[in-house]
Amino acid sequence: MVRVLLIVAAIAVLLSGASTLTLSRQLTGNADRQLSAIVDRLRAPGAGFQTADALLRGGQPIGTLYAAYVAGSGEEADSGRLASTRGPQVIKAALTDAVVAQLSQIDPNDGPTTIRLKGLGRYRVAGYPAVFNDNQQGTLVVGIPLSDTDRVLSRTVLVALSVSLLALIGAAVAVQEVVRRSLRPLNRVAATAQQVSQLKLDRGDVTLALRVPEADADPVSEVGRVGQAFNHMLDNVDRALAARQASETKLKQFIADASHELRNPLASIRGYAELTRRERDQLPRDTAYALGRVESEAERMSSLVEDLLLLARLDSGPAIEVGPVDATELLINAVSDARAAGPDHHWSLELGSLGQGNDPPPVVIGDRNRLYQAVVNLLANARTHTPAGTSVRAGLRVEGQEVVISVSDNGPGIPADVQGRVFERFSRGDDSRARNGDEARGSTGLGLAIVAAVAEAHHGLVRVWSVPGDTRFELRLPLAAAPDPT
Template sequence: MSAADRAHTRPARWRSPAGWPLRTRLVATMIALLAVLGLVVGGTAELYLKQSLYSQIDDRLDEVQKLSRGFGGGPGGLKNPDPSQDNSVNVPPGAEAKWIFLYYDSSMVQQDGGLLQYRDPSTTTTTNNRYSGYFEPLTDSEKATLLSAGANGDKKTVAVGDRGNYRVTLFKTHSGQPGSSQSNGYTVVALPLSDANDTLIKVAGFTGCVILGSLLIAGWAGALIVRRTLKPLDRVAATASRVAELRLDRGEVQLAQRVPAQDTDPRTEVGQVGAALNRMLDHVGNALEARHASEMQVRQFVADASHELRTPLAAIRGYAELTRRSRQPIPDELAHVLGRVESEAKRMTTLVEDLLLLARLDAGRPLAQDPVDLTMLAVDATSDAHATAPRHYWQLDLPDEPVTVIGDGARLHQVLANLLANARTHTPEGTTVTVKVGTMPNAAVLQVIDNGQGIQAELVPHIFERFARGDSSRSRAAGSTGLGLSIVHAVVTSHGGKVGVQSRPGQTIFTVMLPATVPQVVPSAEHHTPYLPRVG
């Protein structure tokens, strides 16, 4: 995955829960469910508590209403008869500060009342059990709000200006002795809800803290439980990752990785996955063994056939040359036929030699490990190419200091010779071919650059495959076996290096990168390398 793909995928992962790890989704789901449950339970408890507190306030309003009806309300009915308490009024027993009492006559003209500011139990009389207090007047808008409760005795919650919310009721009152039916006016009684609302706020805050703390504890404990529960799945994933890192494309593969027996219990979901993965690995291992056995047979056949064909081909070439050297005159037609026999014998010999070399490289035959000066190798190969194709323009781009690697000099010379032959064969006369030698961190770089017509885009991914050839748009002045670039790839890969190509009309670049040190493991010769960056 490229850097751009990773940059695009990372934010999308956190934007959607579908991209979260399984353990994260499980913990998040559990916390979400607990949060919803906590909100439902807390909200239900809050509503029940509110109803209970408001019900208690309504009960007190009913009690005040009963006491007020038998208390003798009306114009002046609540005035304290004691001369020493001229500025005080009498209120029903149990009244508290901040309660509101408003007294109206039958014409709804206020006679007395207001916001009770004081109550003195020491002024209680023995005859009527009255309490004295002082009223603070209310504004007209506050009175109008309180009167909106209606005169049928219902309870209503209203906001009395800046004084807060009150629970209010309005009822008829009578003067005279208890039980009198003489209508005298109306009484408004309002009890503050501040204490009840404070209680609700405190309970809600406490409940919220408890829910939040519970969610934190549940999230921490849930993460531990989920992590421990998913450990078998992690072990299964680790096994699959180790298998994915194995080279399965070529050669003998020891597929010994298996899911541990403890994680293959078919009674659990993870065990079912582990058992299925083991069965799949068994099938893949058997298929790889069969494939390797077939490959070995083919390689052995190619090696044996190539080796056996070398002798008769050499004999054919020898007899053809011997016939041409005869002192007896040979007809022109026969001479042409013998020339063609010798030419095709040479071509077939080259093909057999290439097949034999590939078979030996596939078999992992070790190469020479000697210091090789890539600078001199480039000079010699370019000189040979110039002698072969003098109508191409050959150039060298060499560093000031020699570039040396460890490897097989003859095989590396063959790599460069094949790349130059490829450029010579598939580009027209007058094409400029440049051989460039350079270095990169821990690697030496060899490039062959031409300004020909380029390689077709659909051929580039298969350019290093065996017997891969371009179509007729890339004309060839000489025959090609289609093995030259596959030999380049096999030799470079056997040296632990990489080879790639970049091509567009007017420029084709073959890049060979060789390690500065000898690789400990020789990669497969059939591994195709992606495009390599151009070295500046």
């Protein structure tokens, strides 16, 4: 667009300059012919010139001047300028010494020339050899003002510049419209890309139905080739997402089926192991220890199976019972249980002004048991992955239309490269937040994955921030609408 405008501007300047130069030459030629006509009218029937007064008669333009110089001495013989006219009467004005001196430098052999006379402006002057009436040889310099010519040229330049400016503006508008029309298909391609970028493609059953319109995917034009390539890319991504979803569905179904099949054998193992408790005192110590380990590992395996089944139910669709849940009561009970389970940690609960005065406690709509399990898992995660003596703070607040449940601790923190996958199933961090003691044997590695699944099932989300000495999890859930008092 800039290149086109520069070309238009250059053409406009060239045309304006050419027209102005042509007009200037024409006007200068007219002035030269006018000078010749004035001199011809002054010529006497003989070889000489008429008297000076004749120069100021005969319809010469106002401002016409002359100066006669005697040959050899260069002295001024006569000079004057037509100042004005009153009917047949003319008013003659004398020339200044500076102007007379300028005119004396005019050479008759140079022809007409343009000079700027002091106090009078631009003049077209010419010198002619002359024989005056007293037979004196000399030079007669005649000049006519170029003020009218300058005014015409100024107006012409102004008109040319105005026309050039209008042409430039018109070209800019036309080019802008052409560019805008040519970019419309590209804008539609960009709009499609923007819509695709806003889709959640990282999980779940994703159908990528957005495409660039066929009219904008015609390979005849460059923009059409871009649209066609973009559609091919979307087709490829759609197939990849479908393959991923099919693979995930098969894997989840396998895990669910395997978990169902493992429940009964694990229950039998636990039952038989429990039956041996009464006779373990009579068994060798190593055998009794082995049976105890079988029982504890069977319990851990059963817990893992139950967690896998819960995730499978949450993945398969609505598996929650919906009802009003008092978030304050939920958090108080969860912290109380966590304090009993982890007496070697320092527990605190921050409710602020919630539940005080006449304001009703914050309520969310969802499954009480699942929400309670999510909060318990957050607290258990802090207990499991921090050393004894760590301070764990649980908080509850309302932000806009969300209930925010937070769990923070001053433990060693979560590495930055792990924070992005802590909510994945069986995610493991490094040794800085390694499992502690017996807690390691009681955890399945699915706690935070269950929290994320429960949050998603309730149209909420869970986030984490962590630096050494400060780790904070936030569970955000939609706030239930307040009941209408009427």
